[in-house]
Amino acid sequence: MNETGMKVRTRFAPSPTGFQHVGGMRTAMYAWLFARKHGGQVLLRVEDTDQERKVPGALRFLIEELAWLGIKFDEGPSDAELKEFGEEIPGGAGMKGGHGPYIQTQKLPRYREVAEKLIASGHAYRCDCTQEMLEKERLEQMARKEPPGYTGYCRHRNVPATAKHVVRVKIPERQKIVLNDPIHGTVTWEDISLRDPVIMKSDGISLYHLAVVVDDHDMEISHVMRGIEWMATAPLHLYLYDCLGWKAPVFAHLPVVLGPDGKKLSKRHGAMTTKELREQGFLPEAVLNYVTLVGWAPGQGNNQEIFTRDELIKAFSLEGINSANGVFDPKKMEWMNGMYIRALSKEEFAKRGLPFLERGGFPVDLSLWEKIAPHVQERVKNLAEIPAMVDFLFKSKIERDLEAMYGKGVDKPMAQRILERAAVIMSELPSFDHATLEAAFKAMAEEFGLKAGPAYGVVRIAVTGKRVTPPLFESISVMGKDVAVARVKETIGLLAA
RNA sequence: GGCCCUAUCGUCUAGCGGUUAGGACGCUGGCCUCUCACGCUGGAAACAUGGGUUCGAUUCCCAUUAGGGUCACCA
Numbered sequence: 001m002n003e004t005g006m007k008v009r010t011r012f013a014p015s016p017t018g019f020q021h022v023g024g025m026r027t028a029m030y031a032w033l034f035a036r037k038h039g040g041q042v043l044l045r046v047e048d049t050d051q052e053r054k055v056p057g058a059l060r061f062l063i064e065e066l067a068w069l070g071i072k073f074d075e076g077p078s079d080a081e082l083k084e085f086g087e088e089i090p091g092g093a094g095m096k097g098g099h100g101p102y103i104q105t106q107k108l109p110r111y112r113e114v115a116e117k118l119i120a121s122g123h124a125y126r127c128d129c130t131q132e133m134l135e136k137e138r139l140e141q142m143a144r145k146e147p148p149g150y151t152g153y154c155r156h157r158n159v160p161a162t163a164k165h166v167v168r169v170k171i172p173e174r175q176k177i178v179l180n181d182p183i184h185g186t187v188t189w190e191d192i193s194l195r196d197p198v199i200m201k202s203d204g205i206s207l208y209h210l211a212v213v214v215d216d217h218d219m220e221i222s223h224v225m226r227g228i229e230w231m232a233t234a235p236l237h238l239y240l241y242d243c244l245g246w247k248a249p250v251f252a253h254l255p256v257v258l259g260p261d262g263k264k265l266s267k268r269h270g271a272m273t274t275k276e277l278r279e280q281g282f283l284p285e286a287v288l289n290y291v292t293l294v295g296w297a298p299g300q301g302n303n304q305e306i307f308t309r310d311e312l313i314k315a316f317s318l319e320g321i322n323s324a325n326g327v328f329d330p331k332k333m334e335w336m337n338g339m340y341i342r343a344l345s346k347e348e349f350a351k352r353g354l355p356f357l358e359r360g361g362f363p364v365d366l367s368l369w370e371k372i373a374p375h376v377q378e379r380v381k382n383l384a385e386i387p388a389m390v391d392f393l394f395k396s397k398i399e400r401d402l403e404a405m406y407g408k409g410v411d412k413p414m415a416q417r418i419l420e421r422a423a424v425i426m427s428e429l430p431s432f433d434h435a436t437l438e439a440a441f442k443a444m445a446e447e448f449g450l451k452a453g454p455a456y457g458v459v460r461i462a463v464t465g466k467r468v469t470p471p472l473f474e475s476i477s478v479m480g481k482d483v484a485v486a487r488v489k490e491t492i493g494l495l496a497a
Numbered sequence: 498g499g500c501c502c503u504a505u506c507g508u509c510u511a512g513c514g515g516u517u518a519g520g521a522c523g524c525u526g527g528c529c530u531c532u533c534a535c536g537c538u539g540g541a542a543a544c545a546u547g548g549g550u551u552c553g554a555u556u557c558c559c560a561u562u563a564g565g566g567u568c569a570c571c572a
Contacts, residue, residue, distance in 0.1 A: 015572050050571050131570080147499070149568075166570055184502065193500050193568070201570040208572050232501060232567035255503080256565070264565095290509095293521095297510055303520045305509090322510080324503050325565070332509065332522040342535075379534045389533095404532095441531085456531040468533045 008040025009222050012066075012073070013212070015047040016058040021265045021272040022328060023257030025065065026291050030254065031225045032071045033292065033316040040222070044076030044095065045215060046085065046103040049205055060087045065274045069288050070309060075219075077102040099219040104211050111206035114214050114244070115167045115199060123243040124199065126165040127154035149195030167200035169209075169236065177235040182252050182318040184231075192235040199240075209233060213240045221249045223318070228253040252318050256325045257294055265328065272328070281356055281383025282333070285309065286340040290333045292316075295326040306339060338381040349377045353386050360387030362394045369393075371478045375470035389470065393479055398465040400491065405461045408454040416495050418448060418458045423488045432481050437473040462491035 010031040014020060035042035044063070048054055059082070066072075076095030082088060085103050101107045118124035129150075138148045150168070159165050171192050179187040199210035206214075216224060231253045241248040259269035270276070277287055289307055298304060298315040307315065341349065350373040358364055372390055380386060392398050405415045425440050426432075445455035460472050463484050469475055476484045 017572070047572065053571065127570095134570090145498095147568080187501070189500075191500090195568085198570050203570080205570090207570070212572095227566095228502065229566055229572090234501095253502080258565095260508080262564085293509065295509085299511075299513095301511060301519085303511070305521060326510095327508055329508050329522065335522055338534090375534095381534095438531090445531090452531050454531095460532065466532090470533085472531055 006222050007220075008035055008038035009043070009220050010035045010040065010225060011043045011045050011216070011219065011221050013045040013047050013215075013226075014059075014062055015050065015053070016055060016062070017050065017053040018055055018058055019061055019273055019275075020065075021257075022274060022277075022287075022291050022294075023265050025069070025274055026257060026294065027225055027227065027254055028066055028071060029069070029288060029292055030252075030296070030316075030321070031223075033313055034223060034225065034318065035074075036313045037316050041074035043099070043219065044073040044102060045219070046077060047208065047211065048085070049104050049208060049211055051105070051205070056086065059085065060089055061275070063089055063093050068274060068278060069284050071288075075099060075102070081106060104206070104215065107211075107215070108205060110218070111200065111210055111214055112204065115206070115210060118169070118199075118240075118243060119167065121243065122170070124167050124169050125155055126159035126161065126163070127168050127196075127198075128159045128163045128165040129153060152196055155196070164202050166198045166202050168196040168198050169240070171196050171236075171239075175235075175239060177238050179231075179234050179238060179251060181231075182250060183255075183321045183323050184253060187231070187234075189235045192239055194233070194236055197236060209236055209240070213237055213244070213246075216249055217241070217244070217246045223250045223252065225252045225254060225318075228255055250318075252321065254321065255295055255323060257291075258325055258327045260327060260330060262327060269328075270330075277333075279384070281380075281385065282337050283340045283344075283352070283383075286333070286337040288312070289340075290336045291328075294328055296321050306336070334381040341377060341380060341383070344377065346374050346377070349373055353377075353383050356383040356386050357390070360391055360394070362387075362391060364394055368478055372470055372474065375474050379470065389468075392464040392466065392469070393475070398487070400461055400465040400494065401467060402461065402491075402494065404467040405458045409450050410454045410458060412495060414448070415458045416492060418444070418450075418455060419462055419488050419492050419495070421447070422459050422462070423485055423492070426476075426481060426485050426488070429481070432477055434473045434477055437476055441473070459488070463487045 012028040012031045014024065032042045046059060073095050075098055076093065077085065077100070078095065078097055079089070079092045081101060081103055082093060084106065115124060119126065134150065137151065141148045154168070155170060171194055174191050177189045177192060181187060197209060199207050201207060234251055234253070237251075238248055257265055259265050259272070261269075265272050274287060278284070288309065289312065292307075292312060293305065296316070297320055299320045302315070304311075304315070344352065350370050353373060353376070354364070354369065357369060369390070372393060376386055376389055379389065406412065410418070421444055422441070425444060429436055429440060441456060441459065442452065445452050448455060456472050457467070460469060461467065463476055463479065
């Protein structure tokens with residue numbers, strides 16, 4: 001129940017015409033968050049009345065990505081309905097029913113029934129104008145510099161049901177419509193500026209405008225969260241509710257999520273679907289957290305940004321949604337992901353990072369990974385960075401950035417001397433733990449009159465090949481004496497050559 | 498073009514008539530330090546413009562400007 005005592009039921013109603021980016025996912029997040037916050041239900045509905053634009057796999061993609069984020073629906077199409085639709089979720093999606101069908105093309109008779117009701121009450125009428133007639137009309141209007149639109153030719157013609165026809169809404173001349181949107185406040189239209197829109201196609205399939213009203217009513221939806229592109233047609237929807245004598249849900253029109261360039265999100269922006277983010281090593285909890293924050297803030301002077309799932313649910317409100325468009329900032333997404341990575345337990349990090357490590361293209365020794373993982377955990381912003389950071393532990397042959405050894409008191413002869421000494425020191429060391437190594441190398445640096453940085457740097461390049469690595473002694477300790485000494489000797493050979 | 502939405506640092510935002518306009522990311526100085534990262538501590542950085550209303554406007558109202566959406570037998 002929400003503050004008005006109304007049972008909260010929200011829905012996510014995608015049309016399976018493509019793969020949703022994070023902006024579309026955010027709509028689902030908000031619907032889910034709001035339902036959870038008020039102890040209500042959130043359900044999934046498939047708006048597939050446009051059969052021509054249907055994309056195979058789009059629905060499955062959506063369900064699976066949302067599941068990855070931890071968003072499960074209380075109601076939605078059953079596995080049987082999904083199968084009929086042509087999509088099967090491995091293991092089953094397991095959504096409950098109760099207000100189905102949840103796939104619009106499986107509910108066509110109901111829309112026809114409502115359309116007939118609208119015709120009977122005089123709010124709608126049949127129209128048998130052909131596409132050619134409409135096109136001609138449009139052309140003439142444009143020639144006269146009039147705004148194009150249906151003139152209502154069939155309004156009073158009583159086109160018989162037996163003729164091939166569409167159903168249009170008879171839009172009243174002056175019909176004031178008031179929308180109370182929790183995000184935008186009160187929005188008023190002096191009239192519905194639409195020209196008798198079609199709600200039922202000549203093939204008998206409902207258009208969005210009818211289906212959405214019928215479904216939200218039938219499914220007892222209390223709050224609709226949808227993209228702001230729907231605000232312009234909200235008057236039509238509100239009018240339809242009125243004609244039908246139904247109570248309209250609360251409509252919250254969400255602003256747009258833009259790419260870093262300020263343009264609408266698209267493929268050009270790179271990783272903008274959750275699937276891509278997942279492949280780049282972003283954690284679902286971080287993605288849920290950050291994406292929710294694009295366009296929403298707790299307000300009330302609360303500056304919190306990192307939220308657990310439960311904290312998000314607790315803090316969420318429609319009023320906290322910003323009315324202006326927002327930019328998805330990949331940099332901040334990365335920062336937040338790093339925060340989440342560091343908050344993981346050692347074991348959890350090692351476990352989640354392993355699949356990414358295995359993609360590195362080299363054999364992975366699990367025990368070495370587990371030893372070095374905690375040091376990697378402090379240094380990566382996403383899991384995909386892992387292989388490049390520790391590959392030197394697993395590869396038999398490494399590339400070295402030799403130039404990086406020089407500078408700050410170290411030239412080539414000095415580097416050679418350091419490495420000769422390092423090889424001896426390591427060979428003679430009784431134990432190979434961090435403390436022993438550090439003490440030995442610290443003494444060595446002093447021997448050469450060098451600061452730790454430059455001296456260790458030479459060894460770092462020799463054993464790892466890179467200038468940026470996990471801490472040196474941990475790295476050496478994990479790779480073991482044999483490998484470390486061999487790599488130092490190999491480097492001496494390279495310098496001599 | 499008609500109708501509608503929007504406007505605080507580069508970005509995400511706090512603010513709901515009186516504040517040195519706060520926080521976060523990013524950028525940057527310093528500290529810590531074996532590299533990197535973390536962490537700590539400083540800094541630069543914003544109320545689109547013009548009118549009102551008011552003792553007083555970032556805040557309320559109206560214009561202007563600039564973005565965006567929508568005007569299909571698509572959603």
